[in-house]
Amino acid sequence: MERVTIYDVAKLAKVSPTTVSRALHDHPAISKKTKQRVRAACEQLAYVPDIVARGLSGQKTHTIGVIVTDISDPYLSALCAVIEQYCSAHGYRVLLGNTLHDPQYELEAVGRMLSQQVDGLLISAHSPQSQARHKALIGSLPCVYLGNNHTPDCSYVEVDNDRGAYEAAQYLYHLGHRRIVFAGGRVGSRTLELRLNGYRRSLLSHGLIPREIVGTEQMAGLWQWFRRQPAGGAQNGRAFDAVIAYTDIIALNILNAAETGGLRVPEDFSLIGFDDIAFGRLRHVRLTSVSQSHTRTGQLAVERLLAQIDGRSGQTADTLPPELMIRDTCRRMEDKERS
Numbered sequence: 001m002e003r004v005t006i007y008d009v010a011k012l013a014k015v016s017p018t019t020v021s022r023a024l025h026d027h028p029a030i031s032k033k034t035k036q037r038v039r040a041a042c043e044q045l046a047y048v049p050d051i052v053a054r055g056l057s058g059q060k061t062h063t064i065g066v067i068v069t070d071i072s073d074p075y076l077s078a079l080c081a082v083i084e085q086y087c088s089a090h091g092y093r094v095l096l097g098n099t100l101h102d103p104q105y106e107l108e109a110v111g112r113m114l115s116q117q118v119d120g121l122l123i124s125a126h127s128p129q130s131q132a133r134h135k136a137l138i139g140s141l142p143c144v145y146l147g148n149n150h151t152p153d154c155s156y157v158e159v160d161n162d163r164g165a166y167e168a169a170q171y172l173y174h175l176g177h178r179r180i181v182f183a184g185g186r187v188g189s190r191t192l193e194l195r196l197n198g199y200r201r202s203l204l205s206h207g208l209i210p211r212e213i214v215g216t217e218q219m220a221g222l223w224q225w226f227r228r229q230p231a232g233g234a235q236n237g238r239a240f241d242a243v244i245a246y247t248d249i250i251a252l253n254i255l256n257a258a259e260t261g262g263l264r265v266p267e268d269f270s271l272i273g274f275d276d277i278a279f280g281r282l283r284h285v286r287l288t289s290v291s292q293s294h295t296r297t298g299q300l301a302v303e304r305l306l307a308q309i310d311g312r313s314g315q316t317a318d319t320l321p322p323e324l325m326i327r328d329t330c331r332r333m334e335d336k337e338r339s
């Protein structure tokens with residue numbers, strides 16, 4: 001098959017080859033609309049820029065591009081810290097891109113990283129659909145995806161979120177809980193889909209009905225819903241006796257809303273989060289959480305990427321086991337409390 005050239009892209013995008021080059025290098029003189037048109041043409045033609053193909057100089061820049069959905073997320077910020085430390089130990093610097101869960105901005109962030117001639121990419125994608133759009137731009141550049149939001153035909157390091165949610169629900173069941181709610185998560189996320197699968201699988205295996213509060217609209221009223229729940233024992237008509245939160249941050253918000261409404265954890269209900277962030281380990285919180293081991297994830301992702309850069313590895317697929325970190329926000333229910 002004949003290789004697509006910059007002239008083919010220019011013809012499809014109806015611009016000059018110079019404009020294509022400047023657009024791919026994120027030149028400030030090129031409008032955002034033109035850049036989007038050029039990248040759409042690259043995607044349609046599966047064009048791989050020469051800076052990615054490495055066919056001219058063959059020289060490394062010793063730079064790794066890291067793109068995440070939200071650097072303010074405590075789990076992702078801790079993961080990036082591990083990645084930066086591990087890259088530095090191997091003589092690489094890190095360029096960071098923050099996409100704020102915007103698929104278009106994510107695609108543009110990939111283009112900006114390519115313009116910096118990075119040796120490889122580590123990407124936490126918004127969704128499998130947004131990840132699929134990267135392929136034409138990335139081409140054969142070494143790349144490893146972080147998390148679950150990817151298609152199967154790429155290299156990735158992820159945690160078994162299905163298993164993590166299943167084990168969390170099983171733990172609550174064996175403590176005597178029967179009204180277990182799953183709360184939080186962004187609709188369209190593969191991570192949410194996997195966690196819901198594990199949660200549902202556990203509850204259905206015991207003949208229990210899954211109760212889920214997910215998505216933006218439902219989450220908007222989540223805190224008020226918790227404040228409306230009556231305090232006291234399990235026989236007072238409350239809709240739940242345990243909650244699995246999509247993240248530790250959501251769990252901490254639930255804890256705050258519950259306390260505002262007069263509920264106590266774990267006396268009135270048990271609570272489990274996801275991610276095992278540092279805030280959840282504080283002495284006055286001691287949140288039970290499903291750990292994704294950001295240290296192991298970050299180190300392994302860098303190892304896999306560097307192996308690609310050095311030509312020692314092709315596509316890799318790593319799924320790490322989660323670990324339930326048991327602390328103080330769950331309790332065993334008495335037989336008379338169960339329903």
